[in-house]
Amino acid sequence: MYKKPPLSEVDQEFNDLTKHFDLEDWRTVRNENYWWVEDIPGFKRPRSTYEKLDLIRYYVNKGVPK
Numbered sequence: 813m814y815k816k817p818p819l820s821e822v823d824q825e826f827n828d829l830t831k832h833f834d835l836e837d838w839r840t841v842r843n844e845n846y847w848w849v850e851d852i853p854g855f856k857r858p859r860s861t862y863e864k865l866d867l868i869r870y871y872v873n874k875g876v877p878k
Contacts, residue, residue, distance in 0.1 A: 822861055829868050841871050845878075 819827060833841075846867055848856040859867075870878040 822865060826861075826865055826868065829865075829872050837871075840877055841868060843877065 830837075846864060847859060849859050849863065850856050867878050
Protein backbone atom coordinates (compact mmCIF):
# COMPACT_ATOMS: atom_id res chain seq x y z
CA MET A 813 0.00 0.00 0.00
CA TYR A 814 1.22 3.51 -0.86
CA LYS A 815 2.04 5.80 2.04
CA LYS A 816 2.42 9.53 1.62
CA PRO A 817 5.80 10.80 2.75
CA PRO A 818 5.68 12.97 5.86
CA LEU A 819 5.44 16.71 5.31
CA SER A 820 8.41 18.92 6.01
CA GLU A 821 8.15 21.22 9.03
CA VAL A 822 7.50 24.21 6.78
CA ASP A 823 4.78 22.40 4.83
CA GLN A 824 3.21 21.12 8.04
CA GLU A 825 3.09 24.63 9.54
CA PHE A 826 1.60 26.00 6.31
CA ASN A 827 -1.02 23.25 6.40
CA ASP A 828 -1.84 23.90 10.06
CA LEU A 829 -2.19 27.66 9.54
CA THR A 830 -4.39 27.41 6.45
CA LYS A 831 -6.58 24.39 7.17
CA HIS A 832 -9.53 26.61 8.11
CA PHE A 833 -9.10 29.13 5.29
CA ASP A 834 -12.07 29.68 3.05
CA LEU A 835 -11.99 30.99 -0.51
CA GLU A 836 -12.19 34.61 0.64
CA ASP A 837 -9.16 34.15 2.93
CA TRP A 838 -7.15 32.80 0.00
CA ARG A 839 -8.24 35.68 -2.22
CA THR A 840 -7.18 38.16 0.45
CA VAL A 841 -3.79 36.62 1.19
CA ARG A 842 -2.66 35.46 -2.24
CA ASN A 843 -2.32 38.82 -3.91
CA GLU A 844 0.58 40.35 -5.88
CA ASN A 845 2.50 40.90 -2.64
CA TYR A 846 2.20 37.20 -1.76
CA TRP A 847 3.84 36.02 -4.99
CA TRP A 848 6.47 38.70 -5.71
CA VAL A 849 8.93 40.92 -3.87
CA GLU A 850 10.81 43.85 -5.35
CA ASP A 851 14.40 43.80 -4.04
CA ILE A 852 15.87 46.22 -6.53
CA PRO A 853 13.55 48.91 -7.92
CA GLY A 854 12.07 47.52 -11.13
CA PHE A 855 13.22 43.92 -10.49
CA LYS A 856 10.75 41.44 -9.02
CA ARG A 857 11.63 37.98 -7.80
CA PRO A 858 9.36 35.20 -6.55
CA ARG A 859 8.94 35.06 -2.78
CA SER A 860 10.42 32.10 -0.96
CA THR A 861 8.25 29.66 0.93
CA TYR A 862 9.52 31.11 4.21
CA GLU A 863 8.50 34.63 3.20
CA LYS A 864 5.06 33.38 2.19
CA LEU A 865 4.74 31.56 5.50
CA ASP A 866 5.55 34.81 7.31
CA LEU A 867 2.74 36.56 5.41
CA ILE A 868 0.30 33.76 6.28
CA ARG A 869 1.28 33.90 9.98
CA TYR A 870 0.68 37.65 10.01
CA TYR A 871 -2.75 37.25 8.39
CA VAL A 872 -3.79 34.52 10.83
CA ASN A 873 -2.65 36.56 13.86
CA LYS A 874 -3.85 40.03 12.80
CA GLY A 875 -6.71 39.27 10.41
CA VAL A 876 -5.35 41.59 7.71
CA PRO A 877 -2.71 41.08 5.01
CA LYS A 878 0.79 42.33 5.72
